[in-house]
Amino acid sequence: MRPLRAPTWLVVCAVVAASIASIPLVYLAVRASEAGITTIAETLGRGRVLQFTLNSLGLAAAVTLASLVVGTAVAWVLTRVRVPFPRVWLLFSALPLAVPSYLASYGWLVVFPTMNGFFAAWLLMTAVCTPYVTLPVAAAFRAVSADMEGIARTLGHGPVRAFFAVTWPQVRPAAAAGALLVCLYTLSDFGLVSMLRFQTLTWGINAAYGASFDRNQAAILALLLVAIALIVVAGERRSRKFAPAGSARMARPRVVSRTFLLALLPLVVASPLVGVAIPLGGLAARLFQAETLREIDPTRLLTAVGSTLGVAVLAAVCAVVLALPIAALAARYRGRLAMTIESLGMIGHALPGIVVGLSLVFFALAVVPSLYQSVAVLVFGYVVLFLPKSIGTVRAGISAVPPRLASVARTLGLSPWQAWWRVTARLAMPSVGVGALLVAIATMKELPATLLLRPTGVTTLATELWSRTVIFEFGAAAPYAAALVLVAALPAVALSGVRGLAREEL
Template sequence: MSSPDSPVRTRHDTRPASAPAPAGRKRAVDPKRAGGRVDRAAGPSWLVVVPACVAAALAVLPLGYLAVRALERGPAFAWNVISGDRSVQLLLRSLGLSATVVAACLLLGISLAWLTTRTALPCARAWSVLVTLPLAVPSYVTAFAWLSAAPSLAGFAGSALALTLASFPYVYLPVAAALRGTDPGHEEVARSLGHGPLRTFLRVTLPQVRPAAAGGGLLVALYVLSDFGAVSLMRYDTFTRGIYTSYRASFDRTPAAALSAVLVLMTVALVTAETRSRGRAGYSRTGGGTARRTAPAALGRLRLPALAWCGTVVATAVGFPLATLGYWLAVGSSATWEPATLATTALTTLAVAAAGAALTTVLALPVGVIAARHRGRLAHLLEQAAYAGHAVPGITVALALVFFAVRYVRPLYQETPLLICAYAVLFLPVAVAATRAAVIQAPPVLDDVARSLGRTPFGVLREVTVPLAAPGVAAGAALTFVVCMKELPATLLLRPTGMDTLATRLWTETGTGSFAAAAPYAAGLILLAAVPSYVLGRHRT
């Protein structure tokens, strides 16, 4: 009698258990052992490879532009631009702002994650939702709110405040997820040895969430380096504002390209440093861990300060901007803003964001399928190329597409299709990540079953892979739609003449000090971004 794990053989099957399968019969691939991927001798179909190569080529276009344009007048000229006093000043300003914002976000994100997941904080579930709401408020809207209320904040302080309040959820979300996934038994042991909540957090909990905190800090640093709206409204010169000023002030694009190359190198250096900081230490637990949830730590005398801390963060990051917008909406009148113009701008924003999300999702689908279903150098290269846009700020992508359009496709210059392509380059990593995760969750053995039934590779993709991954792909498309609506620097440079989105209109009105006229566009942007954000959040919970 065979054991449950032994192969089952019929009476007519006289082959030994270790004998190979007969010729012509394919051995099934265990998706768990394959890591969610299927190795096929023929590799991915050309019907998937060709569009994936198109997406990768579009994603690496800005990097090629920087290499050509920055060296167009020779390495000596580029070095003079990079090593000049202005560039060094921009470098120090950008690094100082990034370091300040990352430190503040780590403090906010880690403390709030610990309070909402590991302590007996009253209404912890409600607080965990409230502290993620700043993701729906663009950084330049937060900057607008604080600048209109306190003009003296313009400069470094205002930029750091606005960027911190807009980006600390990037630390909170991964740290909170790590705290929910780690084995709480270690903390129980620490408490049984007499350690209090604070000492347990510092000695036991914090080391376990360090990779998540480092990853969140990296996202914040990249966000700060690429931000244009908040620093522009606060009139604080960083690399992004310096690149925009250089582009607008001269017909020579080489200085702007050289500055963009430095910004890309800074981004690559940050990613490399974060990767090396992980080291070789393991942070995963062995086994399934404890099946029950640990008892939350009692806050005791810290209960009221903890509630005050959470309330202050939410009120500052969400309540104050909304209250400021409400004030300026009440102050404004038909003399300062027109509902018809607001409606037209909102429809334009929805149209270009929807087109950008659709193109990005279509380009991301073949890349995500190859990354999830195939191994090899080609799959790795295509996936890494698709993520190239993650290292290039929006203003650099816009400069690259302007250069490409003027040189090779002049009719597309300052036309909507070029703007939509910019959205695809910038946010392709968002859609690829969502698509890859969704395809991996679909059992790859179903693809093999469909092939054995005579389906072509395209038929397998259309009838099996895409339908199974559709919910995850749709979630990625919704997230891409939200970020397209909020994008500012590329939209400013690439929008057709006379076309405005809510983001560009807000930036224009705020730049002239017309806060009452800017408020409706800020409110409209938040409302439009909040709807898909709410649907997306409800779908994931």
């Protein structure tokens, strides 16, 4: 039975982590308060703001629903159906994580220059985001036995009804965590929607900063985005139920007919095809169309690769450390305090990188000026932006660990901290690893916050790519784009090998 009150040490750690994550919110509140109530009301009442809001909500809802359906279906195929080379298919399903959304849209525009609007943004965003659902749901499927479905079938339930009655409640927390990441990522994305000319709130925020440098107006729009994100987090929490413990006996994949298997595989390859193969094909076409290929500077390229890997590792470690207490509190305890702490931890991912970057510039200059334009502030910005990626997956992993195991450890003489660390944390470690890898991938691809916070002279693959594409040097940008995809693919490959995700070929 879940304790009524959380341990003090856990609450304190979670409050500290949530406070760190809420720094951009404080900045936005200060900026919005400077504008005054009248300006806020006028800004929110404009027709274009309403249109931006509806576009953001519509795109986020459509992408989240499509990613949830496709990601769950792909996870089911890869874990419950006997397919040839299952690890290779799981790796392919994770590859879209290695392609930045702005790079995916650029590759498609090379092939289809007139591509724009809602449908284009929905298609590409769904392809890029589907792995956020596929990977955690695949891990959940691996921890759930199929025996109960068989029992439900003997009671007269059809296969679909048996799945939703027995299996779905056990994998729902992982699916909800993945869907939440998809929704927040879609709300905060700027590169893809701007290249496809679909105006959302992030487009309006960037326009306010870039055109008139109106920070107050941009802060008001960003606060509106935060409010939407908080509603999304609250809705995900309301739909979340603590999953029953999975069976220790793993489900064995079933053998299906070759015709049925051939009908399922296109579903698995749809996301990698749309999100990886076609964009990279477009990039290669642009490269070969260039009249001359500029000489590659190996030293500059290797320096960018080293910087990208270094900040990604630091951000992943720091994000996991901050996510652990928040995720543990949200997974084991209920109440307003736990809900508030989790909500504060999740809002950073709904903010555009430019907003988080400017808020940390403001914070560094006001509080710790000695750290301004340092690697520490850059990594801190990544942690604030991508902390939700760790919170969602770690929370799902902790929720799947039966609380009674820690209680048994307590009866053996362990303290609450020791029982939590030796039992709960270790059993949830695969999910912790998934969260760290997701943060690393997102860090490698992040652009706006990197441009604002990076120390002078420090470049990443994303900034090198951006600096060349803005002046239309597509041939020179190609090596950095290829290197970015390859480097980001490393943690994507690791994701497919995390215990609980990849399965042995049977």
